[in-house]
Amino acid sequence: MSSFDVQQKTTPPPHIFCKPSLRVVAENRGAAIREEDKEKRTRTPTVSGFSHTGMEQFLTAQALPGGHADAMTQARRALIVPGSPGTFHCVQRCVRRAFLCGVDHHSGKSFEHRKRWIEQRLSVLAECFAIAIHAFAVMSNHLHLVVQLDPAVAAHWSDADVAARWVRLFPPREKSDAARAAKVALLLAQPERLAVLRARLANLSWLMRCLAEPTARAANAEDGCKGRFWEGRFKAQLLCDERAVLAAMAYVDLNPVRAGIVNRLEDSAHTSVKARLDSLQAEELTRPLAPIRGVALATCLPLTLAEYLALVEWTGKQVRPDKRGALAADAPSVLAQFDPRPERWVTRVKAIGSGYWRVVGEVDDLIEHARRLHQRWLKGVGLAAALARAD
Numbered sequence: 001m002s003s004f005d006v007q008q009k010t011t012p013p014p015h016i017f018c019k020p021s022l023r024v025v026a027e028n029r030g031a032a033i034r035e036e037d038k039e040k041r042t043r044t045p046t047v048s049g050f051s052h053t054g055m056e057q058f059l060t061a062q063a064l065p066g067g068h069a070d071a072m073t074q075a076r077r078a079l080i081v082p083g084s085p086g087t088f089h090c091v092q093r094c095v096r097r098a099f100l101c102g103v104d105h106h107s108g109k110s111f112e113h114r115k116r117w118i119e120q121r122l123s124v125l126a127e128c129f130a131i132a133i134h135a136f137a138v139m140s141n142h143l144h145l146v147v148q149l150d151p152a153v154a155a156h157w158s159d160a161d162v163a164a165r166w167v168r169l170f171p172p173r174e175k176s177d178a179a180r181a182a183k184v185a186l187l188l189a190q191p192e193r194l195a196v197l198r199a200r201l202a203n204l205s206w207l208m209r210c211l212a213e214p215t216a217r218a219a220n221a222e223d224g225c226k227g228r229f230w231e232g233r234f235k236a237q238l239l240c241d242e243r244a245v246l247a248a249m250a251y252v253d254l255n256p257v258r259a260g261i262v263n264r265l266e267d268s269a270h271t272s273v274k275a276r277l278d279s280l281q282a283e284e285l286t287r288p289l290a291p292i293r294g295v296a297l298a299t300c301l302p303l304t305l306a307e308y309l310a311l312v313e314w315t316g317k318q319v320r321p322d323k324r325g326a327l328a329a330d331a332p333s334v335l336a337q338f339d340p341r342p343e344r345w346v347t348r349v350k351a352i353g354s355g356y357w358r359v360v361g362e363v364d365d366l367i368e369h370a371r372r373l374h375q376r377w378l379k380g381v382g383l384a385a386a387l388a389r390a391d
Contacts, residue, residue, distance in 0.1 A: 076205050078373055079238060079358055085150045087134070088204060089248040089352065089360070091235040092212060093142040095228045100219060102140025115270040117215055118143060125210055126293035128165040130154040130202040133293035135249040137256070138270040144252040145211075146245065150297050151202035159194050163187040166197045169210055208234045238369065240361030242301055243338045243348070248360065249308075250315050251352040257316045265313055273312060276305065307334040318346045344390050356380035363388060 080086065094100040101114040115138040122145075126133050130153035135146040154162070163184045172179040187194060200206040216229035239245045253273035256262045268274045272292040285306040290296055303311075310332040317330075331342040339345040352360065357379035359369045370378040 076236065079236065079369070080204055082203070083151050083199065085148070085152065087146070087148040087239045087245050089237040089239060089252070090145040090147065090204070090208060091142060092145075092208060093231045095231055097141045099140045100229060101138065101143075111219075114215070114219060117218060118211070119270060119275075121211055121214060123293060124168070125207060126295075128169050128201065129207050129210075129294070130157075131207060131294045132291035132297045133272070134245065134291050135252040135272040136292070137252045137268075137272070139255060139259070144255060146239070146248050146252055147204070147207065147294075148291070148297055149202055149204055149207075150295075151199070153295055153297070154198050154202040157198065157201075159188055159191075160184070162194055162198050162201065165201060204236065236358075237352070237356060238359045238361075240359060240365040244360040246301055246303075246308075246311075246338055247345075247348045248352050250312050250349050253312050254316050254319060254349070258319050260320070265309070265316065273309070276309070280305075302337060303334050307332065311335060315346065315349055318342075319350060341390065344387060347387065351380070351383055355383045 080088070099105065099111070101111055101118070103110045103112065118138045119136075122133060122136060125131070130150050132148040132150075133145065134148060135144070137144040157165075166187065167180050167183050172183050187197070212230045212234075219229050220226060237248070239248055249272075253265070253268070253271055256268040256271060257265070262268050265273050266277055275292055286304055289301050289303055289305050289308045301308075311334055314330060314332055314335075331345075335342060335345055339348065347355075358373075359366050359378055360380065361384070363381060363384045366378045366381045366384055370376070370381075
């Protein structure tokens with residue numbers, strides 16, 4: 001056999017090199033689509049037309065050497081130091097974001113009553129945990145919660161108080177006073193166990209567990225099924241300062257308005273602002289803004305209830321495209337304490353949902369927490385820098 005014959009048999013035809021296969025074309029197209037989706041997901045709000053994507057990359061690359069990507073799943077204790085106080089914005093979504101707490105569009109069946117379950121459960125948790133609930137919104141497929149933890153409050157409880165609170169959260173199978181008293185007595189005889197329970201009553205993860213689990217059990221029993229009702233992990237944002245807390249509260253209270261479900265705060269059912277309006281007394285308007293549920297902690301925002309309601313109502317007109325108002329002229333005077341530029345305040349409120357991820361605050365706050373997490377960057381560094389530059 002000649003060398004020509006060997007070459008002719010072993011060399012593939014020219015068209016194999018020149019014409020890409022359908023599989024290669026599909027893979028290239030899929031990679032392009034994934035890259036485009038990634039760019040959309042990482043896009044964050046801008047301030048006065050300033051795009052800060054490049055700035056965010058520069059700041060984080062220069063200031064935060066080494067670490068992991070922000071999107072990686074990490075233990076909650078990496079962000080929330082056990083035993084330390086803090087204020088957080090938490091989001092818990094129904095599995096597959098299905099409307100398991102609203103009206104099922106396929107069957108037409110209403111599950112609106114489950115929203116009342118969650119509100120009632122929040123009231124119980126506020127009486128048992130060392131927390132102050134500043135805002136909440138129970139939507140059809142998710143819920144929002146702005147909550148402040150203070151382990152120092154739990155440290156002052158007696159052992160009997162800790163045991164009674166825990167038994168209220170996890171009652172015995174036998175629903176009787178004698179069974180509850182026996183369980184309390186059993187806990188009082190275990191000092192080490194009580195120390196663990198005291199810490200849990202000021203722990204964010206245990207708070208969300210005690211909120212999600214009973215609701216899921218009740219919903220599954222009602223539906224006659226098993227399986228997940230909520231997604232596995234709740235999202236938690238650390239709110240570093242008063243301005244971040246106030247922006248998160250406004251964001252949460254305006255959820256039904258932003259979604260176009262209602263036009264007025266008075267119609268925002270299953271929200272903290274609706275609860276404040278329903279129980280409003282004339283003398284409360286001039287009092288300092290207090291938590292809607294839970295203990296009155298030492299930390300409080302420097303505004304009254306009337307000022308907060310006015311600020312939320314005005315902000316709602318800016319976040320709805322069909323309810324635009326005059327920014328500077330109509331802005332409530334209390335806004336100047338938190339942000340002298342009304343348009344920047346609106347950006348801060350909107351950014352709670354998409355501009356930040358783990359931490360909400362100033363540039364230094366985000367950089368410091370990124371270092372603690374051993375990460376290169378945190379989503380929102382560029383946004384915080386852009387907001388600071390807008391002065």
